[in-house]
Amino acid sequence: QVQLVESGGGLVNPGGSLRLTCAGSGFHLPYYRFGWFRQAPGKEREAVGCIDGDGRSYRGVPIYSASAESRFTISKDYTDNTLHLQIDFLKPEDTAVYFCATDLVLNAGPGCFIDPRKYDRWGQGTQVTVAS
Numbered sequence: 001q002v003q004l005v006e007s008g009g010g011l012v013n014p015g016g017s018l019r020l021t022c023a024g025s026g027f028h029l030p031y032y033r034f035g036w037f038r039q040a041p042g043k044e045r046e047a048v049g050c051i052d053g054d055g056r057s058y059r060g061v062p063i064y065s066a067s068a069e070s071r072f073t074i075s076k077d078y079t080d081n082t083l084h085l086q087i088d089f090l091k092p093e094d095t096a097v098y099f100c101a102t103d104l105v106l107n108a109g110p111g112c113f114i115d116p117r118k119y120d121r122w123g124q125g126t127q128v129t130v131a132s
Contacts, residue, residue: 001025002024002027004022007020011129013090021082022100034102035113036050037099046065048085050062058110059076094128097125103120
């Protein structure tokens with residue numbers, strides 16, 4: 001059974017860092033494209049960025065939404081089938097529930113989506129709260 005589980009959120013002071021994890025089960029995560037999204041209270045879900053699935057001769061490369069800053073880094077961990085979102089220099093406006101998502105299309109080729117409507121498999125989210 002395919003499942004996505006996010007973790008790593010919490011309460012952090014402004015200026016701090018967090019490393020969010022998206023754990024996949026039932027499939028080999030690196031082969032699939034993923035997006036990271038966040039949703040703050042009363043706001044629409046917005047993209048942080050995405051990463052394409054690995055192919056036979058390349059590894060997925062992350063891209064970031066125009067609103068995302070260089071404080072965000074998406075990466076894959078091949079040892080434990082996870083995806084990560086590193087957020088540095090956290091700001092109060094980063095407070096949101098963070099989600100990972102995939103369309104679970106194998107061998108999709110290069111490219112990924114920052115449109116949440118392109119994904120149909122979502123985790124339950126992990127809450128990030130930035131406050132002093």
